[in-house]
Amino acid sequence: MLSFARVSIIGMGLIGSSLARAIRVRMPTVRLSVSDSSADVRARVEALGLADDVCDLPATAVIDAELVILCVPVGAMGAVAAEIADDLAEGAVVTDVGSVKASVLAALTAALPAHVHVVPGHPVAGTERSGPDSGFATLFEGRWCILTPQQPGPASRQLQAFWERLGAKVELMDAAHHDRVLAVTSHLPHLIAYSIVGTASDLETVTRSEVIKYSAGGFRDFTRIAASDPVMWRDVFLTNREAVLETLGRFTEDLVALQRAIRWGEGDTLEALFTRTRAIRRSIIDEGQDTEAEDFGRPHGPPAEPADEDPR
Amino acid sequence: MLSFARVSIIGMGLIGSSLARAIRVRMPTVRLSVSDSSADVRARVEALGLADDVCDLPATAVIDAELVILCVPVGAMGAVAAEIADDLAEGAVVTDVGSVKASVLAALTAALPAHVHVVPGHPVAGTERSGPDSGFATLFEGRWCILTPQQPGPASRQLQAFWERLGAKVELMDAAHHDRVLAVTSHLPHLIAYSIVGTASDLETVTRSEVIKYSAGGFRDFTRIAASDPVMWRDVFLTNREAVLETLGRFTEDLVALQRAIRWGEGDTLEALFTRTRAIRRSIIDEGQDTEAEDFGRPHGPPAEPADEDPR
Numbered sequence: 001m002l003s004f005a006r007v008s009i010i011g012m013g014l015i016g017s018s019l020a021r022a023i024r025v026r027m028p029t030v031r032l033s034v035s036d037s038s039a040d041v042r043a044r045v046e047a048l049g050l051a052d053d054v055c056d057l058p059a060t061a062v063i064d065a066e067l068v069i070l071c072v073p074v075g076a077m078g079a080v081a082a083e084i085a086d087d088l089a090e091g092a093v094v095t096d097v098g099s100v101k102a103s104v105l106a107a108l109t110a111a112l113p114a115h116v117h118v119v120p121g122h123p124v125a126g127t128e129r130s131g132p133d134s135g136f137a138t139l140f141e142g143r144w145c146i147l148t149p150q151q152p153g154p155a156s157r158q159l160q161a162f163w164e165r166l167g168a169k170v171e172l173m174d175a176a177h178h179d180r181v182l183a184v185t186s187h188l189p190h191l192i193a194y195s196i197v198g199t200a201s202d203l204e205t206v207t208r209s210e211v212i213k214y215s216a217g218g219f220r221d222f223t224r225i226a227a228s229d230p231v232m233w234r235d236v237f238l239t240n241r242e243a244v245l246e247t248l249g250r251f252t253e254d255l256v257a258l259q260r261a262i263r264w265g266e267g268d269t270l271e272a273l274f275t276r277t278r279a280i281r282r283s284i285i286d287e288g289q290d291t292e293a294e295d296f297g298r299p300h301g302p303p304a305e306p307a308d309e310d311p312r
Numbered sequence: 313m314l315s316f317a318r319v320s321i322i323g324m325g326l327i328g329s330s331l332a333r334a335i336r337v338r339m340p341t342v343r344l345s346v347s348d349s350s351a352d353v354r355a356r357v358e359a360l361g362l363a364d365d366v367c368d369l370p371a372t373a374v375i376d377a378e379l380v381i382l383c384v385p386v387g388a389m390g391a392v393a394a395e396i397a398d399d400l401a402e403g404a405v406v407t408d409v410g411s412v413k414a415s416v417l418a419a420l421t422a423a424l425p426a427h428v429h430v431v432p433g434h435p436v437a438g439t440e441r442s443g444p445d446s447g448f449a450t451l452f453e454g455r456w457c458i459l460t461p462q463q464p465g466p467a468s469r470q471l472q473a474f475w476e477r478l479g480a481k482v483e484l485m486d487a488a489h490h491d492r493v494l495a496v497t498s499h500l501p502h503l504i505a506y507s508i509v510g511t512a513s514d515l516e517t518v519t520r521s522e523v524i525k526y527s528a529g530g531f532r533d534f535t536r537i538a539a540s541d542p543v544m545w546r547d548v549f550l551t552n553r554e555a556v557l558e559t560l561g562r563f564t565e566d567l568v569a570l571q572r573a574i575r576w577g578e579g580d581t582l583e584a585l586f587t588r589t590r591a592i593r594r595s596i597i598d599e600g601q602d603t604e605a606e607d608f609g610r611p612h613g614p615p616a617e618p619a620d621e622d623p624r
Binding site: 124125129146190192195196197198201203213214223224230237238241259270273275277278281298 | 387411436437438439440441446455456458483489492493494496497498499500501502503505506507508509510511512513514515517518520522523524525526527528529530531532533534535536537538539540542543545546547549550553556557559560562563564566567568570571574575577579582583585586587588589590592593594595596599601602603606607
């Protein structure tokens with residue numbers, strides 16, 4: 001039993017195109033119509049054969065759709081919702097995949113007619129790549145998808161079944177609570193990664209070439225996250241401002257305490273924290289949310305085609 | 313032509329045991345004698361057959377060695393050097409693998425007799441695992457090893473040839489400059505990772521179980537680094553205090569500027585930084601210091617044996 005026979009996806013980047021691929025694999029009879037604001041992206045989507053219909057306008061793509069999934073940056077949700085509002089079928093379910101939920105819930109509720117069901121969603125999955133070529137069908141398997149409807153009901157149950165069919169685990173949550181949780185597990189880590197990569201490239205006493213050469217000491221892990229989509233992340237910080245600032249305040253407080261322990265040579269304080277943090281890693285692996293392979297299973301040994309050495 | 317026919321390794325953790333394995337593979341005729349302060353570790357090293365001789369005391373292991381490699385936490389270097397000082401052969405080269413170099417250079421020079429050659433070293437390689445079972449022979453291949461001798465000479469050239477034979481790329485550097493470079497590329501990333509993992513596990517509004525479940529949004533990358541050896545890292549921060557505090561100050565300054573941009577809704581500032589940081593990732597991959605595979609090549613899809621779901 002399919003939850004939805006006609007699905008529309010607006011925005012065909014990493015997440016939108018992964019959804020299209022996953023739907024093709026897991027629900028081959030679904031009629032899929034998509035749109036993207038970029039003509040280049042639409043052409044790639046056509047070439048890759050990711051949808052039945054590729055429309056120039058989102059309003060065209062949503063006609064007759066039983067499920068509409070908005071896969072655009074969080075800051076664009078309200079404008080896209082306004083564009084499609086008049087063309088949505090009665091009883092359609094409208095969801096999204098944005099990393100912030102309270103602002104999206106407010107924007108969609110304000111822009112959309114009362115005869116559609118708004119059920120915001122957030123699949124906690126992704127990579128540092130962007131664009132329609134970077135998507136893949138298994139992106140959501142074993143990952144959590146959080147739904148934040150104002151009121152749980154038949155629409156959110158249908159949407160839950162849809163995500164589960166794509167291999168995701170679903171949890172319902174209050175939108176404001178979602179934003180606090182993700183501020184910790186996703187937004188703050190991204191902010192810090194962007195910040196440290198910026199700091200490292202602006203030093204006078206250490207060259208950029210040195211930072212790159214000796215990045216295997218830990219820095220390189222941060223650069224992966226700091227390669228994520230700039231517009232998407234700009235919007236996340238602008239729309240989840242309160243929770244991000246609150247969490248950032250806590251982090252800064254803890255970091256300053258660590259700074260003080262280093263300055264005063266308090267080895268026991270450092271060792272106690274460094275011991276405690278090991279347990280969290282273990283729990284994440286046990287819960288299946290990361291690979292157990294050491295060093296993320298990176299191949300050890302020289303790269304297949306070593307680049308020329310960077311002269312200093 | 314072998315640089316050294318008799319090699320001694322003191323400390324058989326991740327790095328020491330990887331060195332032993334690499335020597336076995338790349339220089340099978342080398343006579344290898346090792347020691348470790350832990351009886352359990354010595355027993356494992358015997359069982360794994362990692363050395364010709366496994367000695368209870370470091371002083372016994374270094375007798376007749378042409379090269380002695382200290383693979384103990386940075387804070388223990390001086391004490392171990394004092395223990396072996398009277399038993400070192402005339403003209404022996406003494407090196408180490410510590411992540412901090414100025415303090416090690418000072419400690420070794422102070423503790424060791426004038427008839428040995430002190431050439432501190434730092435292979436910029438490792439994983440989050442610890443202990444003799446976690447080592448592997450290819451750990452140093454394609455990675456940089458930094459040597460920081462007071463004066464370059466025959467001893468440092470011999471040691472360079474030794475590391476190159478193990479597959480590493482070698483660079484000579486002033487010890488103080490090494491400490492500033494690594495403060496950025498390794499020490500600060502570890503400090504921040506430990507700190508954010510600590511912050512995340514101490515919140516009242518978000519449960520630990522939620523942090524673990526939704527860690528795929530970015531947080532899990534930090535937990536890998538924060539699972540590194542607590543004692544080793546305690547010593548790094550205590551012995552590279554000045555450079556770490558200086559770099560941390562720069563980072564905090566930049567982070568506060570980002571915080572301000574978020575508070576005032578300055579989207580352009582955020583987007584400009586997030587765009588700039590992408591280029592660094594590209595350079596690190598081009599230089600062969602990280603894998604190009606998206607998401608570190610993590611397998612996508614459910615884990616082989618999914619753990620039980622964590623009840624909330």
